[in-house]
Amino acid sequence: MPTALIAEDEPLLAANLQAELQRLWPELKIVATVGHGEAAVQLALAHQPDLLFLDIRMPGMTGLEAAQALAEDWPDDEAAPFPLIVFVTAYDQYALQAFERAAVDYVLKPVLPDRLAQTCQRLQAALKQRSQPQAAAATPSLDDVMQQLRGLVSQGGVGTVAGPAAQQPPLKVIQAGVGTAIHMVPVEQVLYFEAADKYVRVITAEREHLIRTSLRELQPQLDANIFWQIHRGTIVRCDAIATATRDEAGKVTLTLRGHGDKLVVSRMYAHLFKAM
Structure with missing residues (x-):
């Protein structure tokens, strides 16, 4: 049975996402729903879910930072591959081009059932591919995930994707x-x-x-x-x-x-x- 963790700081949106996932994918088990990035990291390491739905903007640690923290701390265990990530965000299409580098998919807020259904299909296909004998060659490794996240982090994270900020002289x-x-x-x-x-x-x-x-x-x-x-x-x-x-x-x-x-x-x- 596939498992998932939801990190979303708006309770109504979190409840709606969980309800829609249960309707679209009855076999999916939601192991935890949390409201901030620190809890997402802690419980993801504890439960080692197959999937992560990470809100980009959360108090304290963002969804991107939570993904980065998990990539750093995830155990080297072939029996527990790094989770497939879906970013949940209010950013527009231009900004989302960067998110796709480090995620299987993204969904925009408010989450629309038809769009979420596409995400579920994509995740199901990715999980099926991961379970195949030849998956080791086809599935991105944890090193690949970290490289993708490094590329996204090096752009300044989600706050600067839509356009370059004015360069300030280095602090003296x-x-x-x-x-x-x-x-x-x-x-x-x-x-x-x-x-x-x-x-x-x-x-x-x-x-x-x-x-x-x-x-x-x-x-x-x-x-x-x-x-x-x-x-x-x-x-x-x-x-x-x-x-x-x-x-x-x-x-x-x-x-x-x-x-x-x-x-x-x-x-x-x-x-x-x-x-x-």
Whole structure:
């Protein structure tokens, strides 16, 4: 019996989607319906469903970020292939061209029964193909999914697909508040940035600062040639990296120049570290 998880922050839309899926595809079992991306990641890893219906815009982690997080954390187990993704979105056709790179299909809000029926047919065909003996060659691997997601993320995510934003000069100084003082931290001194709840840790060789922003808001202000994202919660200055070591399982760990911290590289970004 195929299984699915729905992530949609509008309860009425979530209930409608679930009801339509049950009508169109009675054999499909909905293992969970959640209202935000963090819960989608947690329960998808727990239930390992065949299908994911991900709303693009959700509080906190977006559907795209949830897909990225799952691609990073999904187990290396042939018995549990990465789920087929359907993005649920209010974006227009132009923006959806990018979503199709990392999804089996998409549906527009409000979800129309005829369009959802087409999606169900496409998913059923994809699941049938996956179950065939020759599926290993025909079905995209987790590495393929991660490559597709990297391409979508590198475009700036869903917020910039419809048109390029004005280029801003890279950030030069971080203003970190400490009590009544503001510490001016030159960006060139930062070794890495790490997400910490509603804050970002700013790590230099001498000390650590906390700034009240998100990594998602900070990243576009950094020079991408110098600051590399190595995990959904970590951005490191590339010339601060001393070594990148890959263990037998393929996990990459970084050491830093003049600093004792070690940083783990997720599978999504392990391709950055290859010998020349």
